[in-house]
Amino acid sequence: MIKRSLLALTLSAATLAGSACAVAGEEKPLRVGYVFAMANAPALIADKQGYYREEGLNVDLKALGDGPVIQQALAAGELDVAYAGTPPVYQWFSRGLQSRILAKVNYGQAAVIVDAKSPITDLQALKGKKLAGVKKGSGMDVLLRGYVLKEKAGLDPDKDLDIVDMPPGNMNAALERGIVDAAFSWEPFVSQSVLRGSSRILLDVNQALPQYPWYVVIALPKTLQERPDEVVKLLRAHRKAIAFLNEHPAESNRLIAEAFKLEAVQGTDGKIIAPQAIVAQARTRLGWSADLQASDIQFIQRLMDYSHDLGFIDTTLKTEQIVDTSYLEKAAH
Missing domain, CATH: 3.40.190.10 (Periplasmic binding protein-like II)
Incomplete structure (x- = not known):
């Protein structure tokens, strides 16, 4: 009887420990890095407007200097998802860090x-x-x-x-x-x-090159395998942020100017031009969209071909190896 009680207590303790681990696993933040550039505004907007929280996500958002730094952080296991320029993604893919491009962030810039x-x-x-x-x-x-x-x-x-x-x-x-x-x-x-x-x-x-894609959302195969639902939720928040940028230009221009600490500039006529006006001017050369169209995928192939021809990568890559739009499609529902 005592043995059975001990066994029951042991099993209960194991069940509780398992539950605690499951809860802890659910609360484990999704570590998202982004190149600190105006074109990556959707990452900031999703955070500031609470779209990650709306999707039930715990996101640890980190601003980093450039694409190679992002790739190094991914390779070191310090990030799960990233907003990065396309060329570093396929350059590192050719060296073995086989991230997948999941969605577009912006065009132009x-x-x-x-x-x-x-x-x-x-x-x-x-x-x-x-x-x-x-x-x-x-x-x-x-x-x-x-x-x-x-x-x-x-x-x-x-x-x-x-x-x-x-x-x-x-x-x-x-x-x-x-x-x-x-x-x-x-x-x-x-x-x-x-x-x-x-x-x-x-x-x-x-x-x-009208609406050529530049920054993209990428994830490691490990993240896609272990946390697919969170990736879909992140892409849903990404879509919401882009909708906000496109539907509320004045408000989003203010948020972008604040986030990037833009300073007013003085025009040739001596008039002071506000930070929001700088963002508005920038919008004449860049915009935001999540969807990867056939033309976007063709352009990514062009970039990979340029890199190969210029000697920056020694492998011939195809977009089918690196682009996966299935998570974005799930995020549309």
């Missing part, structure tokens, strides 16, 4: 700018000039070298001009001081420079 008084009027005139860009092999560098320079301008990015690697936050000052002749930049830096009157746009990539 990049532009080539020159000094307002520059004699340069077309991309071909960049030959022999200095252009501010980012780290060779990075996502934006793939777009610059593969599309803007090789395909659009017919230039050899390694021989026909000097690409100067610098942080995007330094590009406007370098352009104003004549250190470089042009810059390949993105929002909000492009709009800040244009509104100040110190530069003009030589190429708006979103006009040349």
Whole structure:
């Protein structure tokens, strides 16, 4: 009798421990990282507007510097899901970190700018000039070298001009001081420079490639296997955030300006231009959408082909290996 009682107590304790573990498992936060860029506003909006909580999610949201840092955090097991540029995703995929692209975040954001008084009027005139860009092999560098320079301008990015690697936050000052002749930049830096009157746009990539996808939501296979329901809920919150951005531009512009600590700029007429106006200007070159259309997937394939042709990856990849829209489809219901 005593033995049975002890056995019953042991089983009860085990059941309670199992229940506690299950509860703890449910409360385990979904660790979400995002590149700290205006185009990734849906991650911030989902958090600020309470869309993650509405879906019953416990999200630990982390802002990180760039795509490679995001990939390193994923590889180290420090993140479950991320908002990142497409090229770092497939570059790391080719090295063994086989994340899946689940949804689109934004389209547009990049532009080539020159000094307002520059004699340069077309991309071909960049030959022999200095252009501010980012780290060779990075996502934006793939777009610059593969599309803007090789395909659009017919230039050899390694021989026909000097690409100067610098942080995007330094590009406007370098352009104003004549250190470089042009810059390949993105929002909000492009709009800040244009509104100040110190530069003009030589190429708006979103006009040349309407609604080209850039940032995407990605997840590790381990996350998809172990936490599929939470991934669907996250994508549902992502859809809600994008709807808010598109349906409430004034309010979302204010939230974005606050989140990215944008400062007012002074125009050529001396008038002060508010931070929200910078975001509104940026919206003329970027926007938000969750759905991965056939054209988006084709563009991702183009990026992968550019990277292969430029020697940044030595594997030929196909989008079927890396894109999985099934979770986004579930999030639509």
